[in-house]
Amino acid sequence: MDAAELRAAFAIARKELQVARRYPLQLVNEVLQPLYQFLLPSLLLGATFLVGGRAIGLEAVTGTADLAGYLFLGTIVGGLVGAAFWEMAFGLKREMDAGTLEPAWLTPTRPETFVFGRAIAALLIAGAASAALIGIGLAFFGASVGGGLLLALPALAVAAASMIGIGYLVASVVLLIREPNFFVDATNFLFAVISGVAFPVLVLPVFIQPIAYILPTTYAVDLLRVYALGTRPLLDPAVEWAALFLLAGLTIWLGRAAFRRTERRMRVRGTLGQH
Amino acid sequence: MTARGDGLAVEAAGLLKEFEKGRRTLLQRLRREPDRRERFRAVDGIDLAVGRGEIFGVLGPNGAGKTTTMKMLATLLEPTAGSARVLGLDIVRDAREVRRRMGAVLSDGRSLYWKLTARENLEYFAALYHVPAAEQRDRIARVLAAVKLDDRADDYVERYSTGMRQRLVLARALLPDPELLLLDEPTVGLDPQSARDLRDRVRELQEQGRTVLLTTHYMEEADQLCDRIAIVDHGKVVALDTPAALKRTIGATEVVHLEIAAEDGAPPNGGFLGRLERAGQVAHREQREGTLAVTVHAESAREFVPAAFDAARAEGAAIRHVEVVPVTLEDVFISLTGRALRE
Amino acid sequence: MSATSLLADVHAFGAAALKEWRLLRRYPTLFVGFLFWPIALPLAYVFQARGYAGDSQAALDAFAARAGTTEVAGFLFLGWAAYMWISMILWGPGTALRTEQVRGSLEALFMTPVSRLVILFGPLLSQVVWAVWMFGIVAATLALVFGVDIALASALRALVVIGVAVPALYGLGALFASVVLRYGEVSALVQGVRGLLTVFCGMSFPIVVLPEWGRAVAMALPPTYLIGDLRRVLLAGAGLAELLPSLAVLLALGVLLCGLAVVAFRRTERYARRGGSLAQY
Numbered sequence: 001m002d003a004a005e006l007r008a009a010f011a012i013a014r015k016e017l018q019v020a021r022r023y024p025l026q027l028v029n030e031v032l033q034p035l036y037q038f039l040l041p042s043l044l045l046g047a048t049f050l051v052g053g054r055a056i057g058l059e060a061v062t063g064t065a066d067l068a069g070y071l072f073l074g075t076i077v078g079g080l081v082g083a084a085f086w087e088m089a090f091g092l093k094r095e096m097d098a099g100t101l102e103p104a105w106l107t108p109t110r111p112e113t114f115v116f117g118r119a120i121a122a123l124l125i126a127g128a129a130s131a132a133l134i135g136i137g138l139a140f141f142g143a144s145v146g147g148g149l150l151l152a153l154p155a156l157a158v159a160a161a162s163m164i165g166i167g168y169l170v171a172s173v174v175l176l177i178r179e180p181n182f183f184v185d186a187t188n189f190l191f192a193v194i195s196g197v198a199f200p201v202l203v204l205p206v207f208i209q210p211i212a213y214i215l216p217t218t219y220a221v222d223l224l225r226v227y228a229l230g231t232r233p234l235l236d237p238a239v240e241w242a243a244l245f246l247l248a249g250l251t252i253w254l255g256r257a258a259f260r261r262t263e264r265r266m267r268v269r270g271t272l273g274q275h
Numbered sequence: 276m277t278a279r280g281d282g283l284a285v286e287a288a289g290l291l292k293e294f295e296k297g298r299r300t301l302l303q304r305l306r307r308e309p310d311r312r313e314r315f316r317a318v319d320g321i322d323l324a325v326g327r328g329e330i331f332g333v334l335g336p337n338g339a340g341k342t343t344t345m346k347m348l349a350t351l352l353e354p355t356a357g358s359a360r361v362l363g364l365d366i367v368r369d370a371r372e373v374r375r376r377m378g379a380v381l382s383d384g385r386s387l388y389w390k391l392t393a394r395e396n397l398e399y400f401a402a403l404y405h406v407p408a409a410e411q412r413d414r415i416a417r418v419l420a421a422v423k424l425d426d427r428a429d430d431y432v433e434r435y436s437t438g439m440r441q442r443l444v445l446a447r448a449l450l451p452d453p454e455l456l457l458l459d460e461p462t463v464g465l466d467p468q469s470a471r472d473l474r475d476r477v478r479e480l481q482e483q484g485r486t487v488l489l490t491t492h493y494m495e496e497a498d499q500l501c502d503r504i505a506i507v508d509h510g511k512v513v514a515l516d517t518p519a520a521l522k523r524t525i526g527a528t529e530v531v532h533l534e535i536a537a538e539d540g541a542p543p544n545g546g547f548l549g550r551l552e553r554a555g556q557v558a559h560r561e562q563r564e565g566t567l568a569v570t571v572h573a574e575s576a577r578e579f580v581p582a583a584f585d586a587a588r589a590e591g592a593a594i595r596h597v598e599v600v601p602v603t604l605e606d607v608f609i610s611l612t613g614r615a616l617r618e
Numbered sequence: 619m620s621a622t623s624l625l626a627d628v629h630a631f632g633a634a635a636l637k638e639w640r641l642l643r644r645y646p647t648l649f650v651g652f653l654f655w656p657i658a659l660p661l662a663y664v665f666q667a668r669g670y671a672g673d674s675q676a677a678l679d680a681f682a683a684r685a686g687t688t689e690v691a692g693f694l695f696l697g698w699a700a701y702m703w704i705s706m707i708l709w710g711p712g713t714a715l716r717t718e719q720v721r722g723s724l725e726a727l728f729m730t731p732v733s734r735l736v737i738l739f740g741p742l743l744s745q746v747v748w749a750v751w752m753f754g755i756v757a758a759t760l761a762l763v764f765g766v767d768i769a770l771a772s773a774l775r776a777l778v779v780i781g782v783a784v785p786a787l788y789g790l791g792a793l794f795a796s797v798v799l800r801y802g803e804v805s806a807l808v809q810g811v812r813g814l815l816t817v818f819c820g821m822s823f824p825i826v827v828l829p830e831w832g833r834a835v836a837m838a839l840p841p842t843y844l845i846g847d848l849r850r851v852l853l854a855g856a857g858l859a860e861l862l863p864s865l866a867v868l869l870a871l872g873v874l875l876c877g878l879a880v881v882a883f884r885r886t887e888r889y890a891r892r893g894g895s896l897a898q899y
Binding site for chain 3: 029032033035036037040041042044045046047048049050051055056057058059060061062067179181182183185186189190193198199200203204
């Protein structure tokens, strides 16, 4: 990616943030929605299983009784997944339908840069929302996330990179189908859930668990919890780090290839301007 | 008349675009069933040669293939067959380079970000056009001045009128300081004043040495603006020349519209039409309630009209309405295709 | 109101519902969604509950003591079925008027002589089919996948509970529609209300785990009674007699909410006519 292309990517990110700034309520929702749609119902469900005020069941499975910490950390990765599916991919489709993508593809900037540029903005917003949520978790819900969290930040960075690959992959599908809402909604949900964002991967049925092991986010969320809460790792952490890097590389490579193929199909079919 | 200027801005040879109707289901794809979808040709072998510095018009009714042709030249659409070069570059092989040197207006104000100001929109696109950072500010100021939006640059686009949005879309296309501009129906949806303003901007662009290729279905626009025009219908070029030369193909300089009825109110008889045909060239006739509307191409209306009245008197018909207008490109289109531009 | 105009309104009701149904049919992926979400969403919570229980009998006993049942899957599926029904109401008919306003067709609608009740409650009718479908899917999943035994008598009692809840939920939906039409900002409002309901109505938990002030809020919301009564009838074998006090409150809330909805709607319409906002947003 040359300097001009990188500048274009940052301009795309800047534009996204400028537009987002004009919808302040949506930005607030980035923090509130995970809270009331996932965190609070999950915490209250967890509270139903407490024995003497302790999450002994969770502790037996994962090695930590810090219910709030467990869930809030999961939300960070959930936010990354959401950024890939909704902002990078679905957001691009929304631009296409609105008619603002066509003039952008008339410029020398490569179409794949648009996914990358959106990713920068989406990950920034997701990052800010996650930081706010961790703060809320620490302040109001008794999460006791240790300083070990900082050790896991590189894992988050690699996970973020892999989500860009996922963003490319999802975008390559979404740009070609007419009503992508259900597809994005359902795959986003499944991706997050199977990665262990909401519950330990080990409680999944045996035939679904292998899928979890090929998702980069599974390792990201596990390493996050290992370092911040001292949970039992799914695999040897060294293996998890390796898997995370490998899968990140794979998803980025696959994603870009799929996206380029979709772009070519759109130029042949002429579907860029249709809505 | 051939293209002027050295070198060609646009050359197209046998440009063809075919689309399939409908979509294939996932099952059909997985089973690798043969593609039996109906195909239709939006562009059916178009040849073009646009000289540098020209304003070249592509005139035709809706569905003629104008937009599809423009999209191919703008590298948004891959041709099914044929080839084209824009500023000497192949539109498929060198697509990115083409986009660097060309500006296009293929859509209206809906392609802008309404939640951003005009300046913010242009800053975004300047980066996309790879305008060097050092030049960005000046370039944006220049394009805003060119479309006379400099005093409204920091207003949100949602507050702009339709005409202003269309001018901003033109400003956006000027960001790469393009040698060639593609304008697809640039004045559609604009009020007459805004449309006139936009045409003035287009003339100014030519004065700056740029080449403009525009499509329109407004014959007056093509007539007033363009050095040369290609008339397209059903994906093919049916005529290509200067507006004056095209109008001369009619073999008349004036068009007379008549409304005639028989004196007793019934439609006129065949004898009257025969007399008319001896005095001028009947291009079009249409039966309306009790009257016959006739369009005649005449060398001189001054000679034809009295002859028409004489014919009417002789055949017991009455001329209810006479209108004399100069020959237009619409008349050229009708003579070539038998249909009106605005059907 | 004459007999002919009443008949005309009934006919208009049907037409409104049919129009909503036809619009829905143009989005086939919505149908797949109606098969996927009623199973996937609660299933995720069932797995979560397994994570919380681990293999600790003490944890499971704690759940049973608080929830009043050992059927974790049944408890969660019923709660989420109710959440999805409410979501459908708020997201569909609740925003139907606002959608018409944005589309530009609201003005045309208001220019017809049809009763305002038809405009307000018509779209809600088409939701009935989906509600029946969704509850059916949930019942089938519980019976076939989790082996939850649902006796016919319990099922019928559950239908009574749902029927009693209809005025309250539809009143809520209609009230929502008026507020949304007046104030716009669909997303923030819908998410806010959805959030409120998710947190306070016991979708995924028994309301006893809420702090005291939370329980007070819960007792003012119709879905709380719907979910609680459904769980008591289908999982704890409660009879209708035991539920009478709760059903009475639900019915009363229904009357109140429908009344409020009509008042709010009339006010909104008057405001819109005065300010000309029917045609713009």
